[in-house]
Amino acid sequence: MPLWQLFTPKNAYTKEEKADLAKKISDIYSGPTSKENFGFELPRFYTTVVFHEIEADSFFVGGQSHDKFIQIEVVHIARTNEGAAALMGISVEQILENYFAMVSEVLKPYIADRGYEVEFHVETAPFETWKIDGMTPPPPESPAERRWFKENRSSSYSADELIVATS
Known part of the structure; x- marks a missing residue:
């Protein structure tokens, strides 16, 4: 934000x-x-x-x-x-x-x-x-945040989508 x-x-x-x-x-x-x-x-x-x-x-x-x-x-x-x-x-x-x-x-x-x-x-x-829509925003560069970027809106996400690639 x-x-x-x-x-x-x-x-x-x-x-x-x-x-x-x-x-x-x-x-x-x-x-x-x-x-x-x-x-x-x-x-x-x-x-x-x-x-x-x-x-x-x-x-x-x-x-x-x-x-x-x-x-x-x-x-x-x-x-x-x-x-x-x-x-x-x-x-x-x-x-x-x-x-x-x-x-x-x-x-x-x-x-x-x-x-x-x-x-x-x-x-x-x-x-x-x-918080956005009652949710903690996903971590920077996580799969969930990248999906939010693509969709241009918040949505629920899974724990698997919170892991940020380190490479």
């Missing part, structure tokens, strides 16, 4: 722009370059994007009303920076550099190019605190 929450001024984006941005955010984790940048691809349905539109008189930065500001809060739980770095054989700093470069490229047309200021932060939650 990456959960993205974007707190935006009211009417900053059309419904089509929201859908396009949500697709591009999902591509960060499940798109053609996610494996080369992070060493993994997540099932697309793991990524959730929520837009919170805020009225100008309810959006304050530094105690001042601000109608050209976007706050983005992301929670990662499906993978950790350390795990991605180990998969790639690179440092956590390099994983973060790759991640923020990708995020910046995706967000630029929607934020900087439109004159918005932005604050962005990522939190990591423990994998063991996560």
Whole structure:
């Protein structure tokens, strides 16, 4: 699960722009370059994007009303920076550099190019605190997770599908 929450001024984006941005955010984790940048691809349905539109008189930065500001809060739980770095054989700093470069490229047309200021932060939650449809998600790269990836939905799995190949 990456959960993205974007707190935006009211009417900053059309419904089509929201859908396009949500697709591009999902591509960060499940798109053609996610494996080369992070060493993994997540099932697309793991990524959730929520837009919170805020009225100008309810959006304050530094105690001042601000109608050209976007706050983005992301929670990662499906993978950790350390795990991605180990998969790639690179440092956590390099994983973060790759991640923020990708995020910046995706967000630029929607934020900087439109004159918005932005604050962005990522939190990591423990994998063991996560459930989908009442189930603990299968381990990364397990046959069950690969099936979830292919089917793009959660479903029950057997113990045999939890064994991750080590070769």
